[in-house]
Amino acid sequence: MRTTVGIIGAGPAGLLLARLLHNAGVDSVVLESRDRAYVERRQRAGILEQGTVDVLRAAGAGTRMDREGLPHDGVELRFDRRRHRVDLPALTGGRAVTVYAQTEVCKDLIALQLADGGPLLFGAEALAVEDATTDSPRIRFRHEGREGTLVCDYVVGCDGFWGVARTAVPKDVSRIFERGYPYSWLGILADVPPSHDELVYARHDRGFALLSMRSPTVTRAYLQVPEGTDAADWSDTEIWDELDRRLETDDPAWTLRRGPVTAKSVTPLRSHVHEPMRHGRLFLAGDAAHIVPPTGAKGLNLAVGDVVTFARALLRYRDTGDPGPLDAYSETCLRRVWQAERFSYAMTTMLHRAPDATGFDDRIQRARLDRITTARSAEADLAEAYTGFPLDPQD
Numbered sequence: 001m002r003t004t005v006g007i008i009g010a011g012p013a014g015l016l017l018a019r020l021l022h023n024a025g026v027d028s029v030v031l032e033s034r035d036r037a038y039v040e041r042r043q044r045a046g047i048l049e050q051g052t053v054d055v056l057r058a059a060g061a062g063t064r065m066d067r068e069g070l071p072h073d074g075v076e077l078r079f080d081r082r083r084h085r086v087d088l089p090a091l092t093g094g095r096a097v098t099v100y101a102q103t104e105v106c107k108d109l110i111a112l113q114l115a116d117g118g119p120l121l122f123g124a125e126a127l128a129v130e131d132a133t134t135d136s137p138r139i140r141f142r143h144e145g146r147e148g149t150l151v152c153d154y155v156v157g158c159d160g161f162w163g164v165a166r167t168a169v170p171k172d173v174s175r176i177f178e179r180g181y182p183y184s185w186l187g188i189l190a191d192v193p194p195s196h197d198e199l200v201y202a203r204h205d206r207g208f209a210l211l212s213m214r215s216p217t218v219t220r221a222y223l224q225v226p227e228g229t230d231a232a233d234w235s236d237t238e239i240w241d242e243l244d245r246r247l248e249t250d251d252p253a254w255t256l257r258r259g260p261v262t263a264k265s266v267t268p269l270r271s272h273v274h275e276p277m278r279h280g281r282l283f284l285a286g287d288a289a290h291i292v293p294p295t296g297a298k299g300l301n302l303a304v305g306d307v308v309t310f311a312r313a314l315l316r317y318r319d320t321g322d323p324g325p326l327d328a329y330s331e332t333c334l335r336r337v338w339q340a341e342r343f344s345y346a347m348t349t350m351l352h353r354a355p356d357a358t359g360f361d362d363r364i365q366r367a368r369l370d371r372i373t374t375a376r377s378a379e380a381d382l383a384e385a386y387t388g389f390p391l392d393p394q395d
Contacts, residue, residue, distance in 0.1 A: 004021075004152065005152060005156060008165050009286075011102075011160070012105045013300075013303035014030055015030065016059065016109060016308075019113065019117065020059055020308070023059060027118050029121070030119065031143075033125040036110065036122045039106055040106055042103065045297065045299050047097050047212075048105075049387055050095040051301070051390070061109055061112060065098065065104070065105070070216070073087065077369060079204070080366065084373040086386075091376075092383050097297070099212070121143055123143060125141060132168055132280040135153070136152070137281045138152070153281065156310060158286050161288065166274055168282055169276075169279040174275070179270065179272075180269075181269040181352070183227060185267045187264070188219075189214065190221070193257060195211060195219070201351055203353075206353075208224035208352045227268065231264040236260075239264075269294070270291060270293065273334075278329050284306075286299075292340055302336065313325035313326040313328075314326060350365055351365075
């Protein structure tokens with residue numbers, strides 16, 4: 001098999017890249033190790049930045065998102081029993097976010113790809129990326145019990161941290177930057193309408209809590225828990241009771257709605273950046289190149305920024321012969337990546353209580369929250385980062 005762009009991974013990044021290339025008349029092949037059902041049901045991100053929403057619409061993948069997604073014009077910070085709403089459009093010149101689950105983004109893009117896009121092979125396990133520094137890099141893969149080779153002009157690895165794309169970059173040219181966090185998130189899905197119409201980020205002496213949603217009838221919520229926690233050790237009642245404690249407020253009008261918990265999981269938190277994001281004609285995107293703690297809602301959106309940057313650079317080269325944007329892919333993406341890492345780190349350390357936290361640490365967290373809730377410049381910085389850094393480096 002031969003194609004212009006070989007894409008490893010049919011998550012939102014790989015699928016969106018295939019759509020962008022198809023719309024521009026560039027052929028591609030997508031290899032996904034899992035089956036379609038798995039891709040369409042794996043729970044991941046749920047917050048789309050303004051730029052991500054705009055790109056999906058422009059790509060022709062926004063119809064159902066516009067019909068079923070939940071636009072949010074604000075988020076709430078909660079601490080010391082106080083509530084503070086951050087008005088996103090007022091602080092960013094009109095930008096907002098949309099709640100629309102990654103599972104739904106994938107469903108929409110898969111349907112488009114299968115209807116009129118290039119080949120999308122489920123159950124196709126990428127085994128290796130070879131000859132990345134030549135004009136014809138290759139992806140060795142296994143599909144339906146047989147090994148094959150996909151010869152490409154370019155390979156884009158959207159296959160996550162454990163995929164083969166990242167490991168194809170030689171160790172002697174790789175630089176790894178990472179940080180672990182001494183806590184995890186216990187996440188739930190529950191069949192109950194959300195208790196608030198916008199996300200609530202709560203800092204509490206017992207630990208962080210996040211109240212979110214997946215739809216008008218499904219609540220998504222998270223609790224900070226110790227590393228190594230087993231979700232099965234928490235009963236539904238214990239989870240709701242702890243959410244109640246950490247979301248407490250002096251506002252008598254607010255109450256936490258409880259309902260049947262349909263799913264529980266524990267997610268470790270970490271920050272990770274792989275530099276460079278390009279090696280020869282191999283380009284890394286999404287979790288293959290960087291991971292952020294979920295506090296800032298940046299993971300999916302960073303992946304979208306990566307593939308948009310690649311697609312624009314490739315089309316620039318095709319249309320003008322200018323290789324500059326392709327050559328600058330890693331540098332261009334990393335500017336945005338490190339800003340997202342900064343924001344996610346700041347949100348995480350401001351809202352989570354470390355196991356060894358001292359009174360000084362607690363006071364610093366409160367001071368940071370006080371600054372955001374009393375200084376418009378600090379609040380605007382949060383709002384601008386939360387709604388998304390520009391996809392175009394010239395913006």
